[in-house]
Amino acid sequence: MTRKIIHVDMDAFYASVELRENPSLLGKPVVVAWDSGRSVICAASYEARKYGLRSAMSVAKARILCPQAIYVPPNFDLYRSVSRQVRSVFERYTNMIEPLSLDEAYLDVTVNFKNLPSATAVANAIRADILSLTGLTASAGVAPNKFLAKIASDWRKPNGLFVISPAKVQDFLAPLPLQKIPGVGKVTLAKFHQLGMFTVSDLLRFSDSELVFHFGKFGHRLYQLARGVDERPVESNQVAQQISTETTFDEDISFAQIEMPLMTLCTKLWGQLLKKNKFGCTVTLKLKTNSFRIITRSKTFSVPLHSQTHLVQAGLSLLERVDEDIKDNQFRLAGIGVSHFPEEHQAGQQLSLL
Ligand SMILES: [Mg+2]
Missing domain, CATH: 1.10.150.20 (5' to 3' exonuclease, C-terminal subdomain)
Incomplete structure (x- = not known):
């Protein structure tokens, strides 16, 4: 059966929240960033983008490109609370939700709670609900898989919808x-x-x-x-219990430098797991770039992790799965976690039988 996947992406999320909070900023080049030479842009309003400002650009460079830009310090508590509202909208339509960050998620709406006739109808309903609940716009891509849905959500940005139906995949690609x-x-x-x-x-x-x-x-x-093939499922159970540890580096480091602190984190995490006598099947690596973009990579084994070496190997193999273009960033944080403990699996299975 063909799946129906939606990728929802809020438009210039942090900047749009700030514009909503302070309408006097509307139409002005607004940058969410700490106003210091060493920091980088977390988000740029569409007006600021006209000057070439982009998230992850250094503030030093942004000052040259657009001296009149207005800097607003990030308020992550606020963004998280808006993100929860957006998630509550998703939950009206499906429980197969895979968040990628505070402002992006994949949804599997092959079956939707409201019995809407198409994924396009679901995507439009979600965008309308988000706007009425938060006052913010989102763009969405609809496609038979995650790869195409993610490209599609970018196609009509901002405040747009783009659909790649199964019959159109090859022509689109x-x-x-x-x-x-x-x-x-x-x-x-x-x-x-x-x-x-x-x-x-x-x-x-x-x-x-x-x-x-x-x-x-x-x-x-x-x-x-x-060939338009991407079988990756929407992984919705990432919020299940996780035992994890993370560290924020004193100074941002390059991708190549992450390996050593990651091994230290694995050692520390293994100690915690031993103490709690909990051994899970899924390992999740978390990295945060200096522009506060969070990247996670997970791997699930058929049996629980059985040794510290096993955990270290899993952690290092997840590091290899980080996309090439992300590796160019500087990183401020790394974390490693373990989830999917066998007893949880059983509990989940019983629940779904009921
Ligand atoms: Mg976005």
């Missing part, structure tokens, strides 16, 4: 520039260009093994994505 594929950063893009590849249709000329030869494991994924 063929002319798509390769940099639109999530996970394709500067390095991969340069390699594509060297190989004479510019759009997804160029990818179709290469076999699975040729792509793996050029791009490693990512090559296999590229082979599938070029």
Whole structure:
């Protein structure tokens, strides 16, 4: 059966919340960031984007591009509370919700609580509900899988909806520039260009093994994505109990420097698990960039983790799964957690039988 996936993405979320809180800022270039030379932009209003300001840009650079920009310090408690409201809207339609950050989520609406006739109808209803509840706009992408839904939500931004129906997948993908594929950063893009590849249709000329030869494991994924195939499920149970530990670095560090502190965190976490006598099946890595973007990667084993070495190996393998373009960032925090404890599984199964 074809799945119906929606990717919902709030428009310039932190900046839009600030504009809502202080309407005198409307129409002005507003930047959410600590106003210091060392900090980076957390979010830029659409007016600020006209000057080239972008999230993750250094404030030092932004000051040159747009000296008149207005700086508002981030208020994450407020963003979290609005994010909870947005989630409450999702919950009116489905319980298969996978949040990616405070302002983005995947929803599986193959079946929806309101029996709306199409995923497009669900996406429009959700956008209208979010607007009436929070006064903020969201963009949405509707597609048969997560990969396409995520691209689609960006297609008509801001305050837009774009639908890629199963019949249109190949027509949509063929002319798509390769940099639109999530996970394709500067390095991969340069390699594509060297190989004479510019759009997804160029990818179709290469076999699975040729792509793996050029791009490693990512090559296999590229082979599938070029054909519109992405079987990743919407993972909605990430909020289940998790035992975790994290650390904020004294100074932001590069991706290459994360490995050592991550191993220390694994050792510490293993001690906690031993103490609580809890051994879970899922390991989740969490990283926070210096622009406060949170990245998580999870891996679930069929049996609970049985040793500290096992946990360390899992943590390091999750680090390898971080997308190339994210690796260019500086990082301020790393964390590691374990969830899906076997007794929980059983409890969950019993619940679903009722
Ligand atoms: Mg957003």
